[in-house]
Amino acid sequence: MAVDMNMNILIVDDYKTMLRIIENLLKQLGFKNVLQATDGAAALKVLQENTVGLVISDWNMQPMTGLQLLKEVRVDDKLKTMPFIMITAESKTENVVAAKAAGVNNYIVKPFNAETLKTKISAVLGAF
Numbered sequence: 001m002a003v004d005m006n007m008n009i010l011i012v013d014d015y016k017t018m019l020r021i022i023e024n025l026l027k028q029l030g031f032k033n034v035l036q037a038t039d040g041a042a043a044l045k046v047l048q049e050n051t052v053g054l055v056i057s058d059w060n061m062q063p064m065t066g067l068q069l070l071k072e073v074r075v076d077d078k079l080k081t082m083p084f085i086m087i088t089a090e091s092k093t094e095n096v097v098a099a100k101a102a103g104v105n106n107y108i109v110k111p112f113n114a115e116t117l118k119t120k121i122s123a124v125l126g127a128f
Helices: 016-028 040-048 066-076 092-101 114-125
Strands: 009-010 033-037 053-056 085-086 106-110
Touching: 009 040, 016 033, 016 114, 033 040, 040 053, 040 066, 040 114, 053 066, 053 114, 066 085, 066 092, 066 106, 085 114, 092 106
Parallel strands: 009 033, 009 053, 053 085, 085 106
Antiparallel strands: none
């Protein structure tokens, strides 16, 4: 099935520069609709108010981390099947294990480029 390049993608990061970088990479890949949130609580609000096809979230945020956001998404009946990619600066095995246990679909370690992002999104949504 073809990936919908018009679907909403929510990117979540408390660092505005990172939001801009990820949005630019997504646009470079052909995605047209990118929503942003600066923490997990704001992301939940966006998810409740919009139809979103993919969440790409940073791990380390305050007051709600990406892992807490993922857990909230997975217990919500409307959101629980939502594709979710976690981004982190740390490649600690226990973090990957915790994210997998919480139901993450894929994992990206910073720094990354458009090709890495495309590969991870393709693994979750299908080739595009």
